[in-house]
Amino acid sequence: MLHVLLHMARHDGPMTSEAIARMLGTNPVVVRRTMAGLRDAGYVRSEKGHGGGWAIAADLEAVSLLDVHRAVGGPRIFAIGSEHSNPDCAVEKTVNAAVEDALRDAEALLVARLGAVSLAELARVFEGHCAQADERRA
Amino acid sequence: MLHVLLHMARHDGPMTSEAIARMLGTNPVVVRRTMAGLRDAGYVRSEKGHGGGWAIAADLEAVSLLDVHRAVGGPRIFAIGSEHSNPDCAVEKTVNAAVEDALRDAEALLVARLGAVSLAELARVFEGHCAQADERRA
DNA sequence: AATCACGATACTTATGATGTTACATGATTC
DNA sequence: GAATCATGTAACATCATAAGTATCGTGATT
Incomplete structure (x- = not known):
C-alpha cells in the first residue's frame, strides 16, 4: 500500500482499482x-x-508510515504474544510479564x-535515487 | 512452552506429554x-x-528466552514485512528500505x-513472588 | 508378557487471508 | 436519458497454515 501511495503521489489524475491491482499483481x-x-x-x-x-x-x-499501517489494518505488529494468559497460574503470570515487557x-x-x-520524506528519498541514477546515465 | 519449562524446573521427575497437554489445554x-x-x-x-x-x-x-523462542519454532517475530519485494520497481525498493530499516x-x-x-532468572523472579505472597499470608 | 510413554505419520478440522463473481449506485459522456 | 465507467458491498470459493486427532511402531519399566 505504501508502494501504491508513492506511485499515486507521482501520478496526476486518479488511478483506478484495476490499474493498481495490475501493479500489485492482485485483484481490484x-x-x-x-x-x-x-x-x-x-x-x-x-x-x-x-x-x-x-x-x-x-x-x-502529515502522514507517517505508522499512520498508514494503522489505517490499512494491523494493530498487530508482532507474530508472537501471550494468547491464553490464564490468570490462575502464577508461573504463567511471571513468564508473561517478562515477555510482554520486552515486547512492549x-x-x-x-x-x-x-x-x-512521513510519506513526503519517503517520496523525497525516492526522487533522490532517481537523480543519482540520472547522473550516472549522463 | 516457557510456562511448561518453568513448571518442569519446579517438578522433580519427568512430566508426561499428557500431563503437559492437560496443563496447557491441548493435546499430547x-x-x-x-x-x-x-x-x-x-x-x-x-x-x-x-x-x-x-x-x-x-x-x-545458560538458556535465554530467545533460545527457547528459536528452538520452539519461530524465527518469525514480526507480523509485518515486505513479502513480494519486486526488485524491478524503484518505488518499492525505497519503501522496503525504509520499513526494513525500522524493522531491523x-x-x-x-x-x-x-x-x-535466562530461564533461571525467570525462575528466581517467580520464587520471589511466592516469597512475597507467603509473607503477606503470615 | 503387559503396560507405559514417546516418535512418527497421515488425516482431519478450523481459521484467516486472498481471490472471485455478481450486483447496486453514483458520475461522466454522448 | 441511455450507455459507460468506476467504486461499494456482499456472498462465495480457494489456499495456506496451524491445531487437533487417530493410529501404529518402538523402547523401557514392571
Whole structure:
C-alpha cells in the first residue's frame, strides 16, 4: 500500500482499482478493500464514474508510515504474544510479564521509528535515487 | 512452552506429554511436536517407557528466552514485512528500505532483551513472588 | 508378557487471508 | 436519458497454515 501511495503521489489524475491491482499483481476488489481503510482515515479519496479512481487526499508531510499501517489494518505488529494468559497460574503470570515487557519496548521503538517517517520524506528519498541514477546515465 | 519449562524446573521427575497437554489445554501429540524443538536443542530430554516423560536437560542459567523462542519454532517475530519485494520497481525498493530499516532495529532490540533473560532468572523472579505472597499470608 | 510413554505419520478440522463473481449506485459522456 | 465507467458491498470459493486427532511402531519399566 505504501508502494501504491508513492506511485499515486507521482501520478496526476486518479488511478483506478484495476490499474493498481495490475501493479500489485492482485485483484481490484482486494485493492478496494484495503484502500477503504486509507479512505476512512482521509489519506486518499475515491471518485466514481468516468475518470474516477483513487487520489491522494492529504498532506503527505502529515502522514507517517505508522499512520498508514494503522489505517490499512494491523494493530498487530508482532507474530508472537501471550494468547491464553490464564490468570490462575502464577508461573504463567511471571513468564508473561517478562515477555510482554520486552515486547512492549520493542514495539515502542518500532512505533517511534515508523511514526517519524512521513510519506513526503519517503517520496523525497525516492526522487533522490532517481537523480543519482540520472547522473550516472549522463 | 516457557510456562511448561518453568513448571518442569519446579517438578522433580519427568512430566508426561499428557500431563503437559492437560496443563496447557491441548493435546499430547501437539506437545510432543513443539517439545521436539527443545529436545533437539538439548534443553530438555525425553524418556520412554514406564516413569518416562520430559525433564530439563540443560543449565537454566545458560538458556535465554530467545533460545527457547528459536528452538520452539519461530524465527518469525514480526507480523509485518515486505513479502513480494519486486526488485524491478524503484518505488518499492525505497519503501522496503525504509520499513526494513525500522524493522531491523526493533528486532535487534527485542532479540537483545529476550537474549538477556535466562530461564533461571525467570525462575528466581517467580520464587520471589511466592516469597512475597507467603509473607503477606503470615 | 503387559503396560507405559514417546516418535512418527497421515488425516482431519478450523481459521484467516486472498481471490472471485455478481450486483447496486453514483458520475461522466454522448 | 441511455450507455459507460468506476467504486461499494456482499456472498462465495480457494489456499495456506496451524491445531487437533487417530493410529501404529518402538523402547523401557514392571
